[in-house]
Amino acid sequence: DTGVSQNPRHKITKRGQNVTFRCDPISEHNRLYWYRQTLGQGPEFLTYFQNEAQLEKSRLLSDRFSAERPKGSFSTLEIQRTEQGDSAMYLCASSWGQAIEHNEQFFGPGTRLTVL
Amino acid sequence: RKEVEQDPGPFNVPEGATVAFNCTYSNSASQSFFWYRQDCRKEPKLLMSVYSSGNEDGRFTAQLNRASQYISLLIRDSKLSDSATYLCVVPPPYNTDKLIFGTGTRLQVFP
Numbered sequence: 001d002t003g004v005s006q007n008p009r010h011k012i013t014k015r016g017q018n019v020t021f022r023c024d025p026i027s028e029h030n031r032l033y034w035y036r037q038t039l040g041q042g043p044e045f046l047t048y049f050q051n052e053a054q055l056e057k058s059r060l061l062s063d064r065f066s067a068e069r070p071k072g073s074f075s076t077l078e079i080q081r082t083e084q085g086d087s088a089m090y091l092c093a094s095s096w097g098q099a100i101e102h103n104e105q106f107f108g109p110g111t112r113l114t115v116l
Numbered sequence: 117r118k119e120v121e122q123d124p125g126p127f128n129v130p131e132g133a134t135v136a137f138n139c140t141y142s143n144s145a146s147q148s149f150f151w152y153r154q155d156c157r158k159e160p161k162l163l164m165s166v167y168s169s170g171n172e173d174g175r176f177t178a179q180l181n182r183a184s185q186y187i188s189l190l191i192r193d194s195k196l197s198d199s200a201t202y203l204c205v206v207p208p209p210y211n212t213d214k215l216i217f218g219t220g221t222r223l224q225v226f227p
Contacts, residue, residue, distance in 0.1 A: 031213060033213070033215075035215075040124070040219065041219050041220075042120075042203050042217030042218050042219050042220050043160065043203075043215070043217050044217070045214050045215060045216065048213060048214070056211065056214060091159060091160075095213070097213060103213075104162050105162070105213070105215065107159035107160050107161070108159060109158070109159055110159060
């Protein structure tokens with residue numbers, strides 16, 4: 001399977017715990033994106049990387065959230081001190097792009113987080 | 117005003133019907149527009165890009181009205197397999213990779 005993969009697919013945690021999700025993009029893609037989706041809503045942009053550089057972070061990404069893409073390949077999204085409001089589907093997407101041109105983003109299956 | 121607004125539906129239509137969804141956007145400088153499709157419990161997938169006055173792909177037609185700041189998606193001859201949520205996406209003009217999604221419009225096609 002050469003698509004975007006995400007692990008784990010499901011995560012249940014207790015409030016206050018830290019969680020980390022991983023995203024493996026399509027191998028030749030230089031851009032990687034994180035989105036969050038709650039029931040009945042469209043995905044919300046969180047942050048994105050071009051290679052290893054984090055280029056933009058949404059206001060939604062509080063200081064409890066941190067994302068990395070250390071070698072420009074896979075990425076991790078960590079949430080510290082989880083809150084019930086963090087319960088959502090966390091989607092990763094990747095694309096190949098240069099400069100300001102838009103290229104199709106391919107989404108992974110998501111990690112569903114439930115905070116009890 | 118939300119950046120991208122859609123009627124959440126659901127739209128319940130019989131097979132063979134024609135159905136249209138509208139989406140309004142707030143930033144008049146936006147240049148790129150997309151429709152994504154999301155099946156239940158699945159990831160979004162690009163359905164169509166709308167770069168100019170509109171485009172057509174088989175049974176699907178997307179139109180852009182810049183003056184009124186809305187885009188539409190028309191589905192002709194609906195199939196059961198068209199049942200899904202259709203997400204309108206309008207990135208900001210300064211960064212077309214930052215996808216801004218509407219809430220999505222749910223379509224249910226029945227036999």
